[in-house]
Amino acid sequence: MPLFTTAPKSICLLRLSAIGDVCHAVAMVQAIQKQWPSTKITWIMGKIEAQLLHDLPNINVVVFDKKSGLKGMQAIWKQLKHQQFDALLHMQLALRASALTLGIKAQYKIGFNFKRAKEAQWLFTNKKIPDIASSHVLDSFFEFASFLGIDKTAATWQIPLSEADIEFAQNIIVDNKPLFVISPAASKDERNWLAERYAAVADYAVAQGFQVILCGSPAPRERTLGEQIERLMQTRPSNLIGKTSLKQLTAIIKKSALLLAPDSGPAHIATTQSTPVIGLYGHSNPKRTGPYLSLDNVVSVYEQHVQKQYNKPLEELPWSTRVKGEKIMADISVAQVIEQFDKLTQQKNRL
Structure with a gap:
């Protein structure tokens, strides 16, 4: 039995981070908007994430800076003190x-069930989604x-x-070549692939007629990785690491x-x-956190390492089990990545 049989007046969504997860949440919240266009939606999200999503249509985006601590929470509570959400x-x-939820007024506070909740989230909600079957984060959000x-x-x-974002991306293109974007850095260095292997794939793409673009945040560790890749390449990429906004990056992609x-x-x-x-993928399960529409194109060594580390079949391990180790990604070969590159580019050529 659904919680609402008619459209509620207002919903508040709390998903602060990270970029990938808020992208998953966009699909879910826009599905709500399609079915219930009259429902007013407020979304509390992180400062960085808001750079990408601050102008989502018909959504009141409330920005919470995670570094602001209790003062930041109190500012959110003050901003929303006159609102009583249905959920x-x-x-x-x-x-x-x-x-942060403690100062937000809502009839129903909905969270994950006990099996999937972490850090005692179940203590802060009065309704739990029953889902324990969905493997991908996006599917669990849709629940x-x-x-x-x-x-x-x-x-x-x-x-x-914006038109300016699209124009920025258009101006990057040289000689009308197709773009191959490499975003080499994960949130932790151990989850990155090897710089020399990125360089090898990038040179291969150039040989196939592609323009290679390196992208990423201004973080020093990401800039350093980009510079390493650039030095190791036989050709020169367009290194835009730290040189784009999230909107500009989205337009390039x-x-x-x-x-x-x-x-x-x-x-x-x-x-x-x-x-x-x-x-x-090597440290996290691509069936849980992989690119949702490209799961068939993932190159993963997660399965072999997680079963070896925990000495259990994958289906017996918890939903969010991670692999530990600094050299896991070295088990992904250049040949495996080029195989996926060829498969995808040949598919596009046939269209």
Whole structure:
């Protein structure tokens, strides 16, 4: 039985981070908007994530800076003190996010069930989604919508881009070549692939007539990785690491033929733009966190390592089990990635 049989007046969504997860959540919240266009939606999200999603159509985006601590929470509570929501979707498994819910007024506070909740999230909710079957994070997010009463639909995304963003991306293109974007850095260095292997694949792409673009954040560790790849290449890429906004990056990805990345935000941004992704996975389960529309293109060594480390079949391990180790990604070969590159580019040529 759904929680609502008619459209509620207002819903608050709490999903602060990270880029990939908020991209998953966009599909879910826009499915709610399609079925219940009259429902007013407020979304509390992180500062960085808001750079990409601040102008989502018909959504009141409330920005929470995670570094602001209790003062930041109090500012959110003050901003929302006159609002009583019909439902709060608590979709962040973190104690800080749970603490933030304490000052938000809602008839129903909905979270994950006991089996999937972490950091005692179940103590902060009065309704739990029953889902224990969905493997991908996006599917588990859609279970929140289903619990409310939204019909199940295919995931789609509408992330606004300005004319200036699109023009920026267009000006990057040289000689009308197809773009191959490499976003080499994950959130932790151990989840990155090897610089010399990125360089080898990049040179291969150039030989196939592609323009290679390196992208990423301004973080020093990401800039360093990009510089290493650039030095190791036989050809010169367009190194835009730290030189784009998230909107500009999204516009570039939208115009790209293909993206190569480990488990990171740009891989999921690409999914929102229908750009095929070659995902590189070793530490997390690609069936849970992989690029949703490109799971068949993932190169993964996760399965072999997780079963070896825990000495159990994959189906007997918890939903979010991670592999540990600094050299896991070295088991992904250049040949495996080029195989996926060839498969995807040949598919595009046939269309």
